[in-house]
Amino acid sequence: MDAARRFPGGGALCGEGLAVAAQNSKRAKAKPSGKFDPKRPIDPSRALVPAVQRVNETRVKAGFWPKVRKTAAKIPFSSELLSAWYCARDPKTPAAAKGVLLGALAYFVLPTDAIPDILAGIGFTDDAAVIAAVLGMLGANLKDRHRDAAREMLERLGRDD
Numbered sequence: 001m002d003a004a005r006r007f008p009g010g011g012a013l014c015g016e017g018l019a020v021a022a023q024n025s026k027r028a029k030a031k032p033s034g035k036f037d038p039k040r041p042i043d044p045s046r047a048l049v050p051a052v053q054r055v056n057e058t059r060v061k062a063g064f065w066p067k068v069r070k071t072a073a074k075i076p077f078s079s080e081l082l083s084a085w086y087c088a089r090d091p092k093t094p095a096a097a098k099g100v101l102l103g104a105l106a107y108f109v110l111p112t113d114a115i116p117d118i119l120a121g122i123g124f125t126d127d128a129a130v131i132a133a134v135l136g137m138l139g140a141n142l143k144d145r146h147r148d149a150a151r152e153m154l155e156r157l158g159r160d161d
Helices: 015-027 050-071 078-089 095-109 125-141 144-160
Strands: none
Touching: 050 078, 050 095, 078 095, 078 125, 078 144, 095 125
8 A cells, every 4th residue: 555545435535545635635734825816625714715706706706697597486595696796796795705605606606516507496505505505694794785686687687488
């Protein structure tokens, strides 16, 4: 077993794989630099780092409305989803709340998540759970103006069908 090390998942690493694992281990223990490194292991304490927020914001800007237009009539949490979007876009919403909201919205936008969205009936349950959890934590930041804007948009989207 000198040439290969077993991992708990049953896979084996050898040669180049050991070098990569060693590098990742060193990287994880190293002091965090100010730069965002997508190859670095996820560190929950960096969830609200500006670079991570920018990545989430970019994902949401690019994919949110196309996905909402395709799915709004199919998902029962459309109103909460849109309310979260309007809250994240509101300049009066605190930066920390925006960061968490953008993370949840980015999860909704991602085509590959815990339960693929293409699975009929259950595909959006993980997305609903993430949105519900975030709104449960940050509900005080969600204002009537966000809910009203979401309701108006859903009416508009319904007329466009």
